[in-house]
Amino acid sequence: MKLGVKMVLVLMSIALVSGLLLSYTYEATxxxxxxxxxxxxxxxxxxxxxxxERFTEKQIDAKNYLLSxxxxxxxxxxxxxxxEGAGFQGPIKLMIGFDTTLSKxxxxxxxxxxxxPGLGNRITEKWFKEQxxxxxxxxxxxxxxxxxxxxxxxAISGATIxxxxxxxxxxxxxxxxxxxxNK
Amino acid sequence: MxxxxxxxxxxxxxxxxxxxxxxxxxxxxTLAVSNKAINSLSMALAVFFVLFFSSLIIGLIKNIIPxxxxxxxxxxxxxTFVTLADLFMKAKFPAISKALGPYIPLIVVNCIxxxxxxxxxxxxxxxxxLMDAIGMSLxxxxxxxxxxxxxxxLGFGTIFGVRVxxxxxxxxxxxxxxxxxxxxxxxxxxVLNWLRSxxxxx
Numbered sequence: 001m002k003l004g005v006k007m008v009l010v011l012m013s014i015a016l017v018s019g020l021l022l023s024y025t026y027e028a029t030x031x032x033x034x035x036x037x038x039x040x041x042x043x044x045x046x047x048x049x050x051x052x053e054r055f056t057e058k059q060i061d062a063k064n065y066l067l068s069x070x071x072x073x074x075x076x077x078x079x080x081x082x083x084e085g086a087g088f089q090g091p092i093k094l095m096i097g098f099d100t101t102l103s104k105x106x107x108x109x110x111x112x113x114x115x116x117p118g119l120g121n122r123i124t125e126k127w128f129k130e131q132x133x134x135x136x137x138x139x140x141x142x143x144x145x146x147x148x149x150x151x152x153x154x155a156i157s158g159a160t161i162x163x164x165x166x167x168x169x170x171x172x173x174x175x176x177x178x179x180x181x182n183k
Numbered sequence: 184m185x186x187x188x189x190x191x192x193x194x195x196x197x198x199x200x201x202x203x204x205x206x207x208x209x210x211x212x213t214l215a216v217s218n219k220a221i222n223s224l225s226m227a228l229a230v231f232f233v234l235f236f237s238s239l240i241i242g243l244i245k246n247i248i249p250x251x252x253x254x255x256x257x258x259x260x261x262x263t264f265v266t267l268a269d270l271f272m273k274a275k276f277p278a279i280s281k282a283l284g285p286y287i288p289l290i291v292v293n294c295i296x297x298x299x300x301x302x303x304x305x306x307x308x309x310x311x312x313l314m315d316a317i318g319m320s321l322x323x324x325x326x327x328x329x330x331x332x333x334x335x336x337l338g339f340g341t342i343f344g345v346r347v348x349x350x351x352x353x354x355x356x357x358x359x360x361x362x363x364x365x366x367x368x369x370x371x372x373x374v375l376n377w378l379r380s381x382x383x384x385x
Contacts, residue, residue, distance in 0.1 A: 003251070006249050007249045007252045010248055010249060010252060010256065011252050011255060011256060014260065015259055018259055018260070018262070018263040021263060021267070022263060022266055022267070025267050025270050025271075026270060029270045029273065029274035032273075032275065033273050033274050033277075036273070036277040040277070112281070114284070116360065119356070
């Protein structure tokens, strides 16, 4: 057999076997991967809007989803935004809960971030996330002291950029949600 | 070439020809994911899986692969196993998969894997290649896990998530950041070199 032909044949067979194997595995794991994402979303919305029993989801654009949360009686209890924005080093993905009038934040959850360990990624710490609960929209931040204004949260010392990014993502999501709901 | 025992092929990866400390291969992933012991361990297990099965398959089919397409064939086989590992972790261990981020897919270009195929598997018997793969993986494993334990202990005060140092301990932030990785690995390599130079052999 000519060398050229052999090269093509060998490489093609390897690629073919590899392709078959991968498509099979992809099919086999697809549902689990999808379910993990769903579970993650469901847990996050239950954290940011207490009492959520079920929710509906509407895609606004590639990175933003508006979720409507209902309690066990089927009453609308709030809206949540699943959103993504720029952090210090990479994207931060958040679930943000609002009340039904969008005037108050009911909670936030950090789903994904690549902020600096020990500094920026302290945005995932409970005290930081809890600060958002009950803040009035739009929010802002103060440095180094307890905020007095009900619109403000306290930035993490040493990680102002990450804190500011979270505030900006929350405000952007709030504007987007407002536009979407009043449409 | 002198015929060596299978045990030798296994043992050499642990210290004498350790992929990280002696050959300084695969440093990108070693430095990047070792900020916590559990991340190190998951990464090492993924590398073990990929290296073992790549060596197995390549050891089986190396005789039919023409020399000229050797590297693309190796990469294809390696990439297949890496993707399998990636999908499996995403499906079964979503939390760990998230922590390791892009470093699982990057095993494809981890030079330990391709390096072993090129330098060892393509020239040796299947049995020797598998021993080599196990030894090299374990060599990678102990270094990266130890690195993760040291960095986690000093950077968070914990080991495998269990608090070891009390609340008096002020975490050394630098240890979980990239510089801590370079410093710790540098000390490891230095100590090993010192021991080797003193003892004449490892």
